[in-house]
Amino acid sequence: FFFFFFFFFFFKQKTAYEMLRSLVGSEMCIRDRDIGVIPKLQGTKTGDTLCSPKRKISLKPVDYPNAMLIMAIYPKKEGEEDKVAQAVMRVMEEDPSITFKTDNETHEMLVGGLGEQHLDVLITKLKNKFSVEAVLKVPKIAYRETIKTKVKVQGRHKKQTGGHGQFGDVYIEFAPGEKNELQFEE
Numbered sequence: 001f002f003f004f005f006f007f008f009f010f011f012k013q014k015t016a017y018e019m020l021r022s023l024v025g026s027e028m029c030i031r032d033r034d035i036g037v038i039p040k041l042q043g044t045k046t047g048d049t050l051c052s053p054k055r056k057i058s059l060k061p062v063d064y065p066n067a068m069l070i071m072a073i074y075p076k077k078e079g080e081e082d083k084v085a086q087a088v089m090r091v092m093e094e095d096p097s098i099t100f101k102t103d104n105e106t107h108e109m110l111v112g113g114l115g116e117q118h119l120d121v122l123i124t125k126l127k128n129k130f131s132v133e134a135v136l137k138v139p140k141i142a143y144r145e146t147i148k149t150k151v152k153v154q155g156r157h158k159k160q161t162g163g164h165g166q167f168g169d170v171y172i173e174f175a176p177g178e179k180n181e182l183q184f185e186e
Contacts, residue, residue, distance in 0.1 A: 064096045067098070069119060072140070084109065084134050091126070103140075147175065147177075155172070156168065
């Protein structure tokens, strides 16, 4: 007789065995092959297997899907980056399919989920459960090649096969900019 549970809450109270023993004999008894939720368990997380201490069982962990959509997450108020990061980490304890990392090149916090709706649920949880407001944006692309010196180049095209022919003369100059933006001038 063993149990397999998915827990969506992580609080401290009684041990799982104490909770289950109190349910035995009542109408709320969880039988084998049932999926049950018992909130406020001490020392458990999503995907843990609960069983009798006399007959210990360890089931294969659940394989969670990889993130399909990665977005940059920013706090609505400046300076609340730590609050957002801590709140996302707490939500990750409940939902292991969410990923979170900081991109070292763009210095953005990136959060990944199974889709747009999954990330919208994350933003709603952050607001309602942790009182942290955040917005999702398209992540920046880290361009690794930059122009470091000024370069001038000329290109010429000539083609005459009777008639008027074709002629083109192009001068182009590349120079490093003051910002990480591209600037086009004639």
